[in-house]
Amino acid sequence: MKNVTRKSKVPAMDASGASEAVRQENVTRILDAAERLFKHYGYTKTNVADIARDLGMSPANIYRFFGSKADIHQALAQRMLDAGYQLAAETLSGPGNASDRLRKHILQQFQMTLETMISEQKVHEMVVIAIEQQWPVIDAHLRRLRTLVTEVVREGIAAGEFRDTDPEVAADCFMSATAALCHPQMVATCVSEFKICTPEQVVEFALRGLK
Amino acid sequence: MKNVTRKSKVPAMDASGASEAVRQENVTRILDAAERLFKHYGYTKTNVADIARDLGMSPANIYRFFGSKADIHQALAQRMLDAGYQLAAETLSGPGNASDRLRKHILQQFQMTLETMISEQKVHEMVVIAIEQQWPVIDAHLRRLRTLVTEVVREGIAAGEFRDTDPEVAADCFMSATAALCHPQMVATCVSEFKICTPEQVVEFALRGLK
DNA sequence: CGAATGACGAAATATGAAAAACGTCACCCG
DNA sequence: CGGGTGACGTTTTTCATATTTCGTCATTCG
Incomplete structure (x- = not known):
């Protein structure tokens, strides 16, 4: 409010x-x-x-x-998301080709989500609240991340690493395809259930969709 | 219990x-x-x-x-899931090549989830309970579906339509990549937020991961 | 004059008793 | 003897109320 x-x-x-x-x-x-x-x-x-x-x-x-108290919560969420964004920005603008960077980014994101969920349940509680109430900060964060990913995809296309398509659409598809590894709710429910493939394999699969 | x-x-x-x-x-x-x-x-x-x-x-x-009352709920869930499985089985064993069938299957699943969520909120309430409590019926259903998808992937590989890989791993990756369209929780949260790409594009992207 | 606070109404939440729903069992009936 | 039921103990839910917490404002303090 x-x-x-x-x-x-x-x-x-x-x-x-x-x-x-x-x-x-x-x-x-x-x-x-x-x-x-x-x-x-x-x-x-x-x-x-x-x-x-x-x-x-x-x-x-x-x-x-x-x-309000909720504002503190949101500002805190903003700060944490900023840290995550910072990390993502470093990884995505780091060394290696587009595939390497995207792969590292997603697995890093997955790792972070997993650890937060397991070792810091109190933080996870806050995350769940933020997602359930569909806070704008979350949406803005996703948009920021998507911008970064889009840029990497664009570079990959320019380098001939990925096929030539609309970078924005491709980046969005890539993020949707890897949502099972990044979205806290997905990670929470899908980790327990018996899966055949590893996170690495899912990322490779998604990367292949770009090529 | x-x-x-x-x-x-x-x-x-x-x-x-x-x-x-x-x-x-x-x-x-x-x-x-x-x-x-x-x-x-x-x-x-x-x-x-x-x-x-x-x-x-x-x-x-x-x-x-x-x-118990919960048993009735579970049996009902089983029956509904069976119907969904039946539909999926028909689509996945229907006409067309492997890509066509997988595409139709996922979009059909997405459509179903969306309609249930919008027009039958009471059913959606039951679905949420079932997922939150991680009922075995859900897990079994996913395994059944995966078996079907695996078979189609296998056929696609045999027909030279998909590249040659482990069908089980590929099917699991494909399902993970399209989870954003099939998982009720994902659909519920991700439909509202501004997305650049359409469901069709996500499916195409995932299909490309198989090729 | 701006930074800070105690006092206060409104809103949310904890509490606990009453009511309802769950699930069991001895018993009835065809 | 198997299908069915009313009565009953136990657990869960409801609901009214007491308490806490939220958020505001006139007032104080440096």
Whole structure:
């Protein structure tokens, strides 16, 4: 409901820079505390009073930086997704040909999802909430990732590595085909059930679709 | 917990056939009533007393045929999955080359999932329960389907239509790659979000992975 | 004057008793 | 004797209420 990135109005230009900086630092401190508490006690079991107490401030003060508890959750999700995006960007713009990079990217994504699910259930709880409620941050993240993948596909086509098709469509198809390895819900349900092929084989299969 | 297919002991061989037949008819009647009521009022809103009243029998009598309400649900799921399997079997053993049959099969599956989700929310509720609790019937159904797909892949390889690889692995990869179109949870979440490519394109992409 | 807070109404959630539903069993009936 | 049932103990769900938590605002503080 409320907007996540509410910017304070900037009445004067002279001190606004410093003011904005100190504000940003408070935001970061709150997110750090929230992340730690959420991971320890779980999202639903942690209330804003807990976060405020942990920081030695009043609950009301939290609301000067975040419109709601859900906003904190979303900002945290944004931060985590940003980290994932950063990693993906490095992998996808790293060394190797297009196939190598895409393969590494997907398997990395899979690995990350798997580990989060197994060892950090509290984080997984937050992920599930985010997906169920179809937050825009998730959608935006997927779009960002798709942009990266599209670029790699484009390079692969230019290098003669992939066949010549619409890079956007091809990238989207590739991501759909590997969704079983990247989507948390899929990973959660499909890992347990008996599968014949390995993640590596699925990636190879999807890569072949590009060629 | 309880077993779904509890068979009555067969003390004598002469009348056991008829006895078993009349028993089977009761099972079917119960399932028919349950299906109608579940679809109308929803699974959680319907109790066994409702089903019994609908059939003009006592609730206790239901338990002579099913170990629990969940067993009815599972048997119903089995019956629906059987119908889906039947359809898939016809499509996959129908006319056309391997690609045509696989394409038709996946798009058909997608269509079915989509319609169920949109127009029969009560059924979708039951599907979600079945998936969340990871019922063996679902797993068995997927295995059955995979067997069918494997056979088509094998034929495609024999006809020189697909490249020569392990049919089982290839079929499993193909199903993973098209999971975004067949898995109810995926369809539910991914349809709404803005996608660049169409279902048809995803299928073509996956088919290309076989070639 | 802006940063921060205690007090407060609204909304969500925990609690616990009452009701309903589940599932079992001794018993009845054709 | 097998098909069927009413009565009954146990578990789950419902629902009203008490408590917590959320989020706002007038007021205080530096």
